Amino acid sequence: MGTKGLRGFARKYTDCRTGVFTSGIVSTREDHHVALFFTGVQHAGENLADVLVKRAAELPTPIQMCDALAANTAGEFDSIVAGCTSHARRRFVDVAEDFPSECRYVLETLRDVYRNDADARQ
Numbered sequence: 183m184g185t186k187g188l189r190g191f192a193r194k195y196t197d198c199r200t201g202v203f204t205s206g207i208v209s210t211r212e213d214h215h216v217a218l219f220f221t222g223v224q225h226a227g228e229n230l231a232d233v234l235v236k237r238a239a240e241l242p243t244p245i246q247m248c249d250a251l252a253a254n255t256a257g258e259f260d261s262i263v264a265g266c267t268s269h270a271r272r273r274f275v276d277v278a279e280d281f282p283s284e285c286r287y288v289l290e291t292l293r294d295v296y297r298n299d300a301d302a303r304q
Contacts (some may be wrong), residue, residue, distance in 0.1 A: 199223040207233055209244075231257030267292065 205226040207218040220229040227247065234244065236255075246261035246295035249269040255261070271292050278285040 205229040211241075225253035225256055226251075227256035230261070231259045234259045234261075242278050267295075 202221060202223065203225055204219065204221045205224070207220075207230060209216045209218075218233065224232075230246065237244075242262050245264050246255070247264045249266045249268065255263060273287065274285045274288045274292075278289070
């Protein structure tokens with residue numbers, strides 16, 4: 183699909199939205215890598231829904247890496263949501279003063295996960 187197939191996705195939101203959003207969608211299949219960027223009034227989930235409508239139905243369910251913002255999963259499509267650990271960790275840091283022992287446990291566990299990940303990359 184060339185760029186012609188992806189034009190015109192800013193649907194019904196131009197009258198009621200005032201912000202501008204940029205979404206990035208990265209796809210890998212076999213030896214092919216594609217990066218799509220959308221800038222406009224649609225949120226990430228809406229942009230992803232527009233792309234997935236054109237995706238072959240027989241392909242496996244895509245994995246969607248995103249933070250927990252509701253707009254990232256808004257849209258009528260199926261995906262396996264892989265939440266962003268960095269964003270989740272920041273939320274525990276934000277409330278650590280209010281829940282010190284609980285947050286310490288989570289943050290120390292994540293420290294071990296990050297350490298294991300770093301070791302595995304060597």
